[in-house]
Amino acid sequence: MQLILFDVFNGLITGAFYALMALGLSLILNLSGVINFAHGGFLALGAYLSYTIMPYTGFFGALLVAPVLTAMFGLVIERFLIRPLYGRDPLYSLLLTFGLAYIFEDGSRYIWGAQSVPYQVPAYLSSPLSTEFFFLTGYRVFMVVLVALAVGALFYVLTYTRLGMRIRAGTRDLETVSTLGVNVRILRNLNFGLGIYMAGLAGALAAGLLGLQPTIGTSLLMPSFVAIIVGGLGSLPGTLLGGLLIGVASGLTTVILPSASEAIMYVMMGLVLLIRPRGLMGEEGRVH
Amino acid sequence: MNNSLKQPANIVVWVVLLTMPYWMGFVGGYTELATRILVMALGAMALNFLLGFTGVLSFGHAAFFGLGAYGAAMTIKYIAPSSMLALFIGVLVGAIAGALIGALIVKRRGVYFAMTTIAFGQVFYFIAFRWNTVTGGDDGLNGWHREPINLGFTQLDIYHNPMLFYYFVLVIFAVSVGIMALLLNSPFGRTLLAIRENERRARFLGIEIERHIWMSFMVSCVFMALAGGLYALLNNFTDPRALRFDLSGNFVIMAVMGGMRSFWGPLVGAAIFVALQDVVSSHTENWMSVIGVVFVLVVLFFPRGILGLTRKANNS
Structure with a gap:
């Protein structure tokens, strides 16, 4: 029983990372129609930046600063490389970010080495909270809480702030938003930065759990695509649900058949596409 | 496609391909590199059947390439030592997977089609990676090699003679490309x-869009799997990297770099890409960055591809 709980909890944590990553991807995809293949690269960048500044700022300082730096880098990339591609076939932005992903992965290997680097989590966070539930270390609980806070903050921003409302409106009909006097270029830029911030945060958090090596982003990227499809394209709550679901499903599968723990996500995706093509929470008419 | 330049261009392409093993050495290459170019070109042209001529972007085509490779490798290793049977089974496996996945995703368009193919592309990677006992896992599937082909009256020893293998691949390439051109x-x-040009108008004309895209997807998957099977035979080996998403991206960039609106574009793109990869990876460990920069530069400065440039010049 404990073991099952352990795997479910573990799955929930991985699922939370998938969700965090997938939410950023979704934001960018919905507003700009860009599949950001470099999202995993940004995640790795967030993790490595946090690792690099940690000696100066401490763990919590790094957690605060690294995602912001990553997001700023994202703003620059969007401005100079991705903006020229809006309005062209989505093929091109996909190819460009794909190339960026290559450069990011190779770059982090060049700067920080191919081996995993020691990513120190404060000692008081890494001890178990109770002897019975040994897997409940402070860090894991801390992560879940922080991811929940981040997701809550994101939904708050999207629902109640002016920027968020514009992003949501732009997702529906960018042309009208533009006509109403919103600077769409800045909107897309900020939205991209917001998405990258989520990736950077996910990276800074995940490195403490998964270990930090150049491929950390790629291994989280693919499940994030699955999360978006399962949850329903165009729906951020759906993306969140999708991430958590496939995380828990693959956690549970680890109990029964460890070697199928990745394949299960794709089975789920296949089933969703078969039974409910628009995804669990996807809106009618947005199948295309 | 029906411009007056078509005939001379065809002749140039075939002359180059027919003589490639003979001059490859003079430009610093080797016969195996020539064969690899041919195999990757077949893959890129198969992808382009869908991408360039149907207007549908699949970013997960390495799955079918890899299925062809594993199908061929496992046939020789576990079933029967026959190169032709291996290719046949490889194509069959790729076609079945293509039919099923195609049916699931055919209603999606644009970015969403691409994203679904990316996600599906990884299924087979994980299966190959995890199912150690059968697929060899991360180490790949070795301990087998391509078999000589028995024609009855004579035997083609494509295993020991790389030159002969090149021409064997060239014949298959020619037939495949011929079928695609006919189609x-x-x-x-x-x-x-x-x-591709106007889906809505085509639909109003009574064309069954989904069925046609599905068929185009199938054609593409079949030749992709064939290329994968040849790739396994070429290396006498296959591993999960033959199925991974980065290979899918590489095929797309080959097609785009060469010119996805022209028939021979992907061939040109594949030749450049494979040669570049060969040269760069022998000079620096950071070849991934170089390839990444190529992606970025092609997208920003040569979105129409190399043959797209000449075509534009011809039209004006």
């Missing part, structure tokens, strides 16, 4: 072009 020039191919 594109048939009413079916014209219908695909119509869908």
Whole structure:
């Protein structure tokens, strides 16, 4: 029983990372129609930046600063490389970010080495909270809480702030938003930065759990695509649900058949596409 | 496609391909590199059947390439030592997977189609990676090699003679490319072009869009799997990297770099890409960055591809 709980909890944590990553991807995809293949690269960048500044700022300082730096880098990339591609076939932005992903992965290997680097989590966070539930270390609980806070903050921003409302409106009909006097270029830029911030945060958090090596982003990227499809394209709550679901499903599968723990996500995706093509929470008419 | 330049261009392409093993050495290459170019070109042209001539972006085609490779490798290792049977089984496996996945995703368009193919592309990677006992896991599937082909009256020893293997691949390449060209020039191919140009109009004309895209997807998967099977035979080996998403991206960039609206574009793109990869990876460990920069530069400065440039010049 404990073991099952352990795997479910573990799955929930991985699922939370998938969700965090997938939410950023979704934001960018919905507003700009860009599949950001470099999202995993940004995640790795967030993790490595946090690792690099940690000696100066401490763990919590790094957690605060690294995602912001990553997001700023994202703003620059969007401005100079991705903006020229809006309005062209989505093929091109996909190819460009794909190339960026290559450069990011190779770059982090060049700067920080191919081996995993020691990513120190404060000692008081890494001890178990109770002897019975040994897997409940402070860090894991801390992560879940922080991811929940981040997701809550994101939904708050999207629902109640002016920027968020514009992003949501732009997702529906960018042309009208533009006509109403919103600077769409800045909107897309900020939205991209917001998405990258989520990736950077996910990276800074995940490195403490998964270990930090150049491929950390790629291994989280693919499940994030699955999360978006399962949850329903165009729906951020759906993306969140999708991430958590496939995380828990693959956690549970680890109990029964460890070697199928990745394949299960794709089975789920296949089933969703078969039974409910628009995804669990996807809106009618947005199948295309 | 029907410009007056078509005939001379065809002749140039075939002369180059027929003589490639003979001059490859003078430009610093080797016969295996020539064969690899041919195999990757077949893959890129198969992808381009869908991408360039139907207007549908699949970013997960390495799955079918890899299925062809594993199908061929496992046939020789576990079933029977026959190269032809291996290729046949490889194609069959790829076709079945293509039919199933195609049916699931055919209603999606644009970015969403691409994203679904990316996600599906990884299924087979994980299976190959995890199912150690059968697929060899991360180490790949070795302990087998391509088998000589028995024609009855004589035997083609494609295993020991790399030159002979090149021409064996060239014959298969020629037949495949010929079939694709015939298909594109048939009413079916014209219908695909119509869908690419204006899907809504094609639908109003009564064309069954989904069925045509599914068929185009199938054609693409079949030749992709064939290329994968040849790739396994070429290396006498296959591993999960033959199925991974980065290979899918590489095929797309080959097609785009060469010019996805022209028939021979992907061949040109594949030749450049494979040669570049060969040269760069022998000079620096950071070849991934170089390839990444190529992606970025092609997208920003040569979105129409190399043959797209000449075509533009010809038209004006």
